Amino acid sequence: MNEHLNNIIVAKKELPSSLVKLGWVLTMLGLVLVGISYITDAQRAVQNNLIGFTFLASVSVGAVFFIALEYIAGAVWSTPFRRVTEFLAATLPLLIILAIPLFMNMHNLFEWTHTDVVTSDKVLHGKASYLNVNSFTIRFAVMMAIWMLFYLVFRKHSFVQDLNHDQKHTSINIKFAAVFIPVYAISISLFAFDWLMSLTPHWFSTIFGVYYFIGSIVCTLSVITYLVVSLAEKGYFFKGITEDHYYSFGALLFALLSFWAYIAFSQFMLIWYANLPEENFWFIARWKNGWEYISSALALFHFWIPYFMLVSRPSKMNKGNLKRTALLLIAAHFLDLYWMVMPTFHASPVFSFHELAFPMLTLGLIIVVFAIQSKKYNMVPIGDPKLERGIDFRL
Amino acid sequence: MANSLYSIVATFESPDTIIKAAKAVRDAGYKKFDVHTPFPVHGMDKAMSLPETKLGFVTLAAAILGAVGMISFASWVAAVDYPLVIGGKPYWSWPAFVPVTYEIAVLASVVLTVVIMIVFFFKFPNISHPLHDTPYMKKVSSDKFGVSIQAQDELFNEKKVRELLQSLGGNVDAVYYSDEFINFKPQLFEPKFLLLLAGIAMASSAGGYLLWNKILFLPPYDWMMEQQKVKPQMVSNFYSDKFAMRQPVEGTVARGYIPYPYKDKPDDAGKYLVNPLLPTKQVLELGKKKFLTFCSPCHGNFGQGDSRLRGQFPNPPSLHSDKVRGWPDGNIYHVITNGQNVMPSYQYQVSREERWAIILYIRTLQRALNAKESDLQ
Known part of the structure; x- marks a missing residue:
């Protein structure tokens, strides 16, 4: 190829052992805690299982979305780091494992699975043709199949390209990405409706799918940003990563978290303004008995603090600042899911080791999968025709 | 005219060479130099060692100003100056x-950023610049990339600068300017300019007047006047009875409307109607206000039939005659409600309660002009 590519670390370099160890420790500890949690309080463990499940879905499906986004937008700056996204998307199959206990305990989570309640409730009866266990399961299976299919196609073409440097793989992936974006838009909305909104089956918010989508995308980009920046600091990817690359991560993160605030506020304000009893109880439940502090903290940690952490131009290029903001937003996404799930089951906020078990497990799993993937495959898509332009990217 | 040296300029062929040239000029220690390119060249800020722009702080300050200003204004309007209950909130x-x-934060930051950028950062009004209208500027705004080192620079030495730029491979030239041209100040109060302003003002006023008052009433712009509605005295074919408005259903009464049953029966009114109000201070004040508004123009401020309309109409009668003093309240109520002789009905202007209040006030006036001995004690 050319002189630039000599600087790229083509060798399959292992992740720093401390990170891998952290991943295994978190996974093991998380597994133990999950076990204890299920034994001591199965009801609460299922609720936290749902939070962990949706968090992993945010990262894995969001990563597939970012792969598609790069192809469809013809983005150049992110090409050298695309493997990070592809490795993260490899957590997709784990969703099925995390979903198994949820399917086993559906009656503890979803009111609409109780046939006696549904038959006596007019609203639930009307929704029963959509909200029933069979169609719920089928929808989840179809969504998983679609996501897996697209993930495997993207991944196959991207990895084969490393060997033959053929541009046709990029064009095939672009075509698949064009199909995936609308499919993703519909499937992620239905996923949010099924798993999160149907916890309170009488409630409805048409913007809810977008709300979960943007929260998950912010979280995925935060994970990608954190991994890219901390690995780049240790000399991974290629030499000569410029501030322009970091700036692109910071600017995209900034834009997406502002969009999250826009959607979150839109959902709140329309319901608050109309003040209809069939809609407003969801927010009323989140504004009493201590939940108001969680709601305020969500606005603070998911928008105001990261917004001002990223608002200035130099701060978008500052590596330490990027890592801190990314970690904050990952934690904020956990808080967001907690805020969506828990007020349905608890009159006031609860926090103990139950709430820590699944975040530890999911973060540990993500790190472990990432480590295994990076051990097996190139960290940089060396065959991608956009790679050189991506390395030379300047604002 | 062009007599003083402004700068030595050099044109280059490609973005790469201009970046190299900019770096070389910067490394040679020149401070007052600028680069002109037909399109933005990436990496030029670094090549020229330009400091970070401070414009971002202007935007931030403007956004905070807009946000704080708007939320204070909205709070003051909605909660202090004109509190209205909206949606039970x-x-x-x-x-x-x-x-x-x-929205206002965005608007304020955008507008103020542009204005402050033009006025303070670009030093507006900068009517003319020595580089304007030179062959150099024509080249660098089409297909060449130029660098210009100003003569004001501390290190400036024409020979050295020319050598430097030539060694970089540039096409070197010099730009001269005349003090007179550069220091030209626009004269705002020139008669021609003032005449132009006046002309624009007159033309736009005349145009506006013609548009809003004349043209909009001429065809084909008068289409707003043709509306599908039924005007008074017109026949409507929509309903079978040819009326535009519906009659109330027989035997029903509109909300808040109590029919008056004693039309054309003043004696019955006097017999059966009883004033529901007591002559409290509040009621008398209401009666006084309504009397002075609706009754006094004809009957006079004290009800003596001596208003300024005297002589133009048949004389309005005094309210202090024995007849009126002898009437029960219901008779007066009947006259106000139905009218009498020339006096029209006041049932739509004066509410039922106000009519009774007026009657109490009239009774007060009557008593005041015919006071009993006992009242004086």
């Missing part, structure tokens, strides 16, 4: 203020 309902606050 508290006066100070901050979520309703967020969209407008956000």
